[in-house]
Amino acid sequence: MAASSGPPRARALLQQCLSARLQVKPPEPGSEAEWVEIQKGLVIYVCFFKGASEELIPKMVNTLLNVKLSEAESGNYVSVLDLPGNLLIIPQATLGGKLKGRNMQYHSNIEKENGMELYSHFVTLCEKELAANTKCTEAGVVVKYGTYGNRQVLKLDTNGPFTHMIEF
Numbered sequence: 001m002a003a004s005s006g007p008p009r010a011r012a013l014l015q016q017c018l019s020a021r022l023q024v025k026p027p028e029p030g031s032e033a034e035w036v037e038i039q040k041g042l043v044i045y046v047c048f049f050k051g052a053s054e055e056l057i058p059k060m061v062n063t064l065l066n067v068k069l070s071e072a073e074s075g076n077y078v079s080v081l082d083l084p085g086n087l088l089i090i091p092q093a094t095l096g097g098k099l100k101g102r103n104m105q106y107h108s109n110i111e112k113e114n115g116m117e118l119y120s121h122f123v124t125l126c127e128k129e130l131a132a133n134t135k136c137t138e139a140g141v142v143v144k145y146g147t148y149g150n151r152q153v154l155k156l157d158t159n160g161p162f163t164h165m166i167e168f
Helices: 056-066 112-132 134-139
Strands: 010-025 034-048 086-091 098-100 103-105 143-145 154-157 163-167
Touching: 010 056, 010 086, 034 112, 034 143, 056 112, 086 112, 112 134, 112 143
Parallel strands: 034 086, 086 143
Antiparallel strands: 010 034, 010 154, 010 163, 098 103
């Protein structure tokens, strides 16, 4: 699903999970680390590149929430909306890296402030889509998300390395 003209403006990595736990705030003197957690569902890693804009977000959300990657009890693959499953969204700037020599460079990534705005909009739209889905609200699914611009610890339990990359 690459953009029809020019380089991609965003990249997402999808990983089905049985459970996932993400540290959103590291421990500090006098306070413990803070975590968010989901049960069965989908982890979405997302990275925005230079040229990404607000207009891209609805297409990304629609595509990512409707792609049939989650295995239902019947053995058929369904979308996270049809499962229904939880969602963990993780900002992942390293998805924009390119190897130069032996080092990774991130020159094509969007500026931090713009990326933070797009990420926030992406999370909000995902929350709205799941809240508008009857199956998801009846099942009590949740949307959890990481903190943009911070390194975060992830603990992931999957039933297989079933990872997919989609570019926009």
